[in-house]
Amino acid sequence: MAKDAEKSTWKDFIWNSRTREFCGRTGSSWGLILLFYLVFYIFLAGMFCLTMYVMLQTLDDYKPTWQDRLGTPGMMIRPRGQAMEISYNTTNTETWDMYIKTLDNFLSPYNNSLQAEKNEECTPDQYFIQADSGDVKNNPKRSCQFNRTFLEKCSGLDDHTYGYQAGKPCIIIKLNRVIGMLPGKDGQAPFVTCGAKKEDSDKIGEVEYYPENGTFNLMYYPYYGKKAQVNYSQPLVAIKFLNITLNEDINIECRIISNNIPPGSVRDKFAGKVSFKLRINTKG
């Protein structure tokens, strides 16, 4: 009995034919309340749009308002491999072919012809500052050439396999772009240095840096943002392992050495440094 009563009240709640109520409200009641909420939300959405609009008006198109998180620029390698792990077999082309393709793709904008066409030659070893004069923006801003040939043996021009086939792979290192960053003071350019982690230190062998000493030339800084500086070419450093121990995992860490880049957060493994694992197999 009780159950029946309960059932009927449930049914009554959903559709009460006597009072013509659906879920406890009549049609006109539903209409009114929905209309109220419609108006309410339109108003809210309007207010949201207004505040967002006001906020967007405060933004500068060329430079973010704050750069709180970007004190220490991140570093990254190419090719990235699977989860910062580069391993291949010299005898098996397929295992390293994708690295070659990645590098080819990555370096194609740096072809000398393209660079010459779009960018200009700047004075090295000094910041390439293009200041705005007051409200008049000095846009678009010009960029300096970074020619693929700067990477010499790692440019992939002479050796199309970037040394992968020979077991002397090239890894390209880049420093994350941060608007307005000046990565060295007193004319001292930042440079990259790589080393193996402790237990692997004798296995890394000789490492060569291109451009010389692994420096990022100061003329590529500061960066003015993708809108002002459309053709910006990010400077690169390539490292080549000349006689790395084969058939073993080797943990390598590269870090940027600069006199004004603060050491990044302990928790950020990619702020001002980059670690990766390299394994070159020779046996089939």
Add this chain to the structure above:
Amino acid sequence: MFEMNGEVDVKMKKKKKIKKKDRLEGMKKEMDIVSVIHKTRRRESWREYGLTSSKAAEVLERDGPNELLPPKGTPEYVKFARQLAGGLQCLMWVAAVICFIAFGIEFSRGTLGCFDDLYLAITLITVVVVTGCFGYYQEFKSTNIIASFKNLVPQQALVIRDGQKNQINAMDLVVGDLVEIKGGDRVPADIRIIFAQGCKVDNSSLTGESEPQSKTPECTHENPLETKNIAFFSTTCLEGVATGTVINTGDRTIIGRIASLASGVGNEKTPIAIEIEHFVDIIAGLAIFFGFTFFVVAMFIGYAFLEAMIFFMAIVVAYVPEGLLATVTVCLSLTAKRLARKNCVVKNLEAVETLGSTSVICSDKTGTLTQNRMTVAHLWFDNVIHAADTTEDQSGQSFDQSSETWRSLARVAGLCNRAIFKPNQESLPIPRRIVVGDASETALLKFTELAIGNMMEYRERFKKVVEVPFNSTNKNTLMLSVHELEDPMDLRYLLVMKGAPERILERCSTILIKGQEMPLEEQWREAFQTAYMDLGSLGERVLGFCHIYLNENEFPRGYKFDSDEMNFTTSGLCFAGLISMIDPPRATVPDAVMKCRTAGIRVVMVTGDHPITARAIAANVGIITEGSETVEDIATRKRIPVEQVNRRDARACVISGGQLKDMSSEELDEALRSHPEMVFARTSPQPPSSPPLIIVESCQRLGSIVAVTGDGVNDSPALKKADIGIAMGIAGSDAAKNAADMILLDDNFASIVTGVEQGRLIFDNLKKSIAYTLTKNIPELTPYLIYITVSVPLPLGCITILMIELATDIFPSVSLAYEKAESDIMHLKPRNPRKDRLVNESLAAYSYFQIGAIQSFAGFTDYFTAMAQEGWYPLLCVGLRSHWENVHLQDLQDSYGQEWTYAQRLYQQYTCYTVFFISIEICQIADVLIRKTRRLSIFQQGFFRNKVLVSAIVFQLLLGNLLCYCPGMPNIFNFMPIRGQWWFVPIPYGILIFVYDEIRKLGVRRHPGSWWDQELYY
């Protein structure tokens, strides 16, 4: 006797099979057994020898110690486990388990930030356990109060064993023991009296009757509670001595059985418990519904199973108001504390609110409505009725005391009196002093002490020669004594006498008028009759007083007066006057009853007194209002038989215990429905049909929320059955206190009214607190919904949500409990428990879809601001999630072409959490301000009147700052030090909330009953 016990045991075993519902019936049967017991044969030899020690030890072994065992409670760990397994708690356990699983999987993958899941799981478990501990502690504390009451009186008993009297611990008494009791002792077990001398016991702890009962060896009644030869465990022997055999010990005593009956009566769920349960069910249901829906949606969109599970967990965490139960508990205990300061100790926290929804109070008369002490109310002398001062503190008007007759009357009243003050009480005010003696003599002693001065010394001056006390056994309704006069030269003796007025008058031949002895003519007899009737109709107990100076020659000094032979003049006396006494109402009661009436609460009086007395007191305190008539009144006025009166015309009704017994429950319901003013008089205290229990059940059938006051053990079933049982702290028995939800420390009815007021206030304020607490669940939930559907970087993390729920918002929500009432809540009717819900549709809709929605928009505005100002434009954020959360992507480009590592993005995400958190906080400040009132403008209520709320807001801001700017927070609670500007982004929305709510309230006030009022007033 032992066979009888065996039978009882069989009965007990049978009883266990009987369902709880039938236990009342079972109780009746057991009572019959007791009445058989008291008729069993006596064993004369015991009278001197008692039991042997070995036999006693044997019986003790069999029956167990003579003590009331507390009702078998659930084991402590079960109680604790129950606290951990509520609806919401279970959800949180599930969420914690999901967190653990997620942590396990992510940890094995070595993901950065996987420890967040572990922290979250630990936090969730901590929350559940801490709230559990809190609830458990509350429960534990309330039982502890009872334990402390119980330990108050350690009992000793004088027992005769092996022919020797020994003082032993009452716990060691066994059936068959021979015990002696004397005035002042507590009866150590149920005993059958085999010898008594002037023994009177106070059964008030058992039956609530304050009149002492005399105990004699005769069996005078079938009913064990009525018969004179059984004294009950826990009652007090007032005077005299008695010897008896123990017939029942421990839980088998009457009191023990009533207690166990009481524990068998189902405890009604309190209205607030029903409300909260109802609401928690809905919340839990919705949380699962939302969680599951988005789990399915997430799976459908293509998230991995683990991710979808984490979404489910996050939605549960976001939607469940974790801090709510704690808030409710704290609010209730704050009120409980406030009440405790006003002499109401609340055992069961939820009872605080119950009192607010009470619509009927069944009040015991003695001690609750009245002062529980006989006091002289009126005097009749010189043919005038004089009113005495009956107030507790003697602040009232006194009568003219210049008459000579008054002096004589006072002398008779003072001398013909056996009551004495206990020594060393000189510092106490006279009404508070403890007196040894019966109620009316006590009243007279205190009265004369107040009027004349030191009575002890006064009596010294009139040296007592002989006295013949009241003796109920030889039907002597008079008391007389003979005194020497204070003047040593006057050698006459003075005989003073008091007693039932008509019997006194019979013995008088003269009457004192204005100090002159006049012959007792017919005119004076008529005047006496009128005065006697008048006083009687006030429900007062009237005593007559007379005296005579004995003839010096007939009774010279040294005459041997013999109290048995009565060898002296006892007629032809001189009538001095009448004194009437009553247990007067407490001064605060009429006012309190009036308040109850305006608050729409019916007060029903239940008393063991005579209907006339009951009626008089009821009229006196306003339970029966002026002009209300009973059926009998109408009959007398119209001079028609009672049967012809239309029962509906009578507002008031006095029902005696006998009538009640004969009424069917339908008749009682009908009577309660048709007569708003009810008094139940001369109710028999027998427990199986305990009148309060019947009345409570009847009221509850009529849909009322019933409060019952009581003090006797026999009240405990009714106390338990009632929605809120109120026990008396001073007069109340342990069993009553155990069964009650609340204890009135001062036994004062007026305290109940305070309780009602506080209960109503807390209901209103809980509504506000809950509305406040619920609101923020929407801005906590929407980030996840947007995150899942639009794939923006997560705006608000689970740990941040928990910080809002459990840290910053707790204090403000509790502070709403300190809010003053918006209107005069004592002029409203009690809430209808079926209609006026704690959380109703409009409260939820307003909190969730309006204020909650505004808060969500505020949060997102601030979120997008923080993102955009750091380089991530809103449109870029949409769909960014998979890249944003890619652990291996260390150079993700923002809107300006800058490249971000994963950790940088993660800290940016924490910044977003913090910004969203701050937005919710700012909006919640506006929210707590608007929640101060539901109808009035906040300007009418006053911004700063609630100091606690103001400090709560300050606290909230400080805590918010601490979380944001304390070093180390990013890696512990995912809070980042945010830019000061971002604190101001949500402020327009805060103002919007405030202004919008003021508009809402204005509409509600201006247009009561309108669509606006119906939809937006919660």
